[in-house]
Amino acid sequence: MKRKIIFLLTLILILSSCTYFQVRDAYKTAEKGDYTKSLYSLLEILKNDPNDRRTLDAFELIYPEGERSYYNNIERTKDRDIEGYTKALLNLLRVQETYYALPEASKNQIAIIKPPFEEQTSIKRETSDSFYKIGNNFLATNYEDKLRKFGFYSEAKKYNVDNRKDILNKYNESRKNAEGRFNLEISRSRVNDQFFSRFRTAVQNDIKSYPLFSVNRERANLDLKIDLENFKYIPPTVQMFSGIDSYFETRTRTVIKRVVVEEVVNGQIVEKVKYVPVQEEYEVEIFYRYERYVKTTVAEYGLSYILSEKKGNREIASDSKTIRYVDEVAWTRYCPLRILPRDMYRFPVSEPERFVMRKNEMINKVLDIGTSEINNQLEKLDSNRIIGW
Missing domain, CATH: 3.30.160.150 (Lipoprotein like domain)
Known part of the structure; x- marks a missing residue:
């Protein structure tokens, strides 16, 4: 039994000192469909320890799921829901960027197909164009709307890999309106x-x-x-509240107690009464203000x-x-x-x-x-x- 307890304590210490709980949370996050957050957390672990096997296994499992999920979202929302389409593009871009951000030692130990750099450029181009279209379609009727419109063009400018002038012009125009x-x-x-x-x-x-x-x-x-x-x-003003409280203190005192003892006298047991000093504890209630x-x-x-x-x-x-x-x-x-x-x-x-x-x-x-x-x-x-x- 003692060995079993020692083993369990040792196991708990090992698990708490490594990445077990972080990887477990990453799996749970991925199960909820938030693959980008899940992979970001795994990426942070691998930046500190590129060879952590548990984290590498998790990344190898979650990355393809996330990439596939966001590819499906892109196909599902294309030409139907421009905001949903843009969000799917952003998430796919972020998932692929986690791979590029991995240490080389980690990349060499996982079986993931490297996303082509040309595809990254294409996704950025499409993301920029989508934000540009959202900005064009967004009707700014008040000042908060002007700030929001500028936000869309800011995102379009962020991914403007071709340095499109129409995007830059809209960015500058919307910035002026949003001042x-x-x-x-x-x-x-x-x-x-x-x-x-x-x-x-x-x-x-x-x-x-x-x-x-x-x-x-x-x-x-x-x-x-x-x-x-x-x-x-x-x-500063001072208020004073007073009262009386008490505590009990245990003390000792010597008391004379009557004790009956048996003695043998002339072959017979005789009871005799004696008075002896005895230490006795008693409690005293002490009052104070x-x-x-x-x-x-x-x-x-x-x-x-x-x-x-x-x-x-x-x-x-x-x-x-x-x-x-x-x-x-x-x-x-x-x-x-x-x-x-x-x-x-x-x-x-x-x-x-x-x-x-x-x-x-x-x-x-x-x-x-x-x-x-x-x-x-x-x-x-x-x-x-x-x-x-």
Whole structure:
């Protein structure tokens, strides 16, 4: 039995220290039809260990299945479903690229027919043309649509192996149409100059960090109106809660106990009573007072914003909320209720006073929360240009 347990533990250690679980997950992913993700995970293993036999076997099995599946999807969707057709082309391209990315040592140990390089070029050419057609057919009725249209032409440009001028022209044209030029207006009420200036600078920098966004009031096609109001900083305040608690302590004491013993006197058993000292344990409930201190500081302000398209004043996003950051610390002190001679008390160790953030740190925190709210909307808007197929 002992040998069996040792064997099982050894097996678990071996499996956990190698690629067993990663390969197992790759099989499961492939069973769900996501061959690209499955092969990407196997590729990462082989980059670190080109000779891992378990991973090589998995790659050798999954790769042909994925390639065959996406070939079938291409045939099934061609001339019927341009988006489905383009996705199938992309997946086939990605599957074949995993093979090209393998280390040479791995390629030499697997029986996979190398995809012809000319076929890769042909797939890229067809993928680029499909994205180009999707972009041409996509009707951009608002600014988010313009970003989406630019996303399609960006993908077309990415796979434009022939450097087609019509694709490049559409890419440049759609990029210009997708530029977001912000008219940034920030108002305030009961907000100090320094906080207001820092908030405005942070928002301006966030806008400029996106490839298609800029602050340009004169040529603006987007309005971002922000209102800050009622900035408050509440200095640290302390609340104290007190009470009485107790614990039990085991002690020992010497007591005289009556003991009956038997003795032999003149050949007869006689019972005699003796009084002897005996060590005895007993419990004592010790009461003590505790004082619980809670120190709190708060910084807050009101934030309202409206992000809209200038043309038609179409609203894209808006919200109104209180931005608040609370810093709180707590500590406890203990003391006995009474002290008796020769009594020994053991209490929980009292904690030292703790300190909350300083005012400048609190302002930084609450400023970051507010600007992150605005940046989340910018990121959401920008995400329209990303074609995540």
